[in-house]
Amino acid sequence: MNRMKDMLLTAGLQLEDQIIEKLNQYHGMLLDWNTRMDLTSVSEKDMAARHFLDSLLPLTKEGLFPEGARLIDVGTGAGFPGLPLAIARPDMQVTLLEAQGKRCQFLSAVCQALALENVTVINDRAEVLGRDESHREQYDRAAARAVAPLNILCEYLLPFVKEGGCALCWKGPAVLEEREDGAAAAQALGGALGELLEMAFPGMDTRHVLARIDKTEKTLPQYPRKNGIPAKRPLKAAKK
Secondary structure, eight states, X not given: OHHHHHHHHHTTXXXXXXXXXXXXXXXXXXXXXXXXXXXXXXXXXXXXXXXXXXXXXXXXXXXXXXXXXXXXXXXXXXXXXXXXXXXXXXXXXXXXXXXXXXHHHHHHHHHHHTTXXXXXXXXXXXXXHTTOTTTTTOEEEEEEESSSOHHHHHHHHGGGEEEEEEEEEEEOTTHHHHHHHHHHHHHHTTEEEEEEEEEEOTTSSOEEEEEEEEEOSOOOTTOSOSTTHHHHSOOOOOOO
């Protein structure tokens, strides 16, 4: 417990002991289930920083997650970043969207074990759920971590975001090369590419970037396109 707590404190995240305990319990279940299914390739030694700290670092940026916000984590995989955020911020309502059924079984087991009443797990694709009226433009925040290039993420995420909300993309340094196409895709989907926030890991060389995409108007009805099309034919900036 102390290792997780000390790591988060060093990053400026002072969380209650009961939250730290739940994060550790989740960590333990991830290690256990990962022996039976493909949840993560990150080593046990690096898991706390590369999964848990990485997911929670944006909480150090004031105003990114308003009180009572409704958040959807698209392509959540083993639950990152949505599940650590739901544990650390029980005031938020968090939906975990994952296309692989076995991973959803794991996520549901964690939610049950930790008694997380603010989390919903959905087994579906972003292209399908993004057209569902009960989810389309119903979220204050949509998040994705290590899922796809920025322009593809725009089509996955922005249909879920209500006007005035934003999409948040956990990215590496490659995001700088994705900005032009990302900005064009954001505009086509009713959004605008905002600031790129640097996320520094205390005492480590690792640096990630959080790309913010603000939702400025409704997404046109033709988006998201059918299953697989956003990745096969991603929206791009016009050639000069």
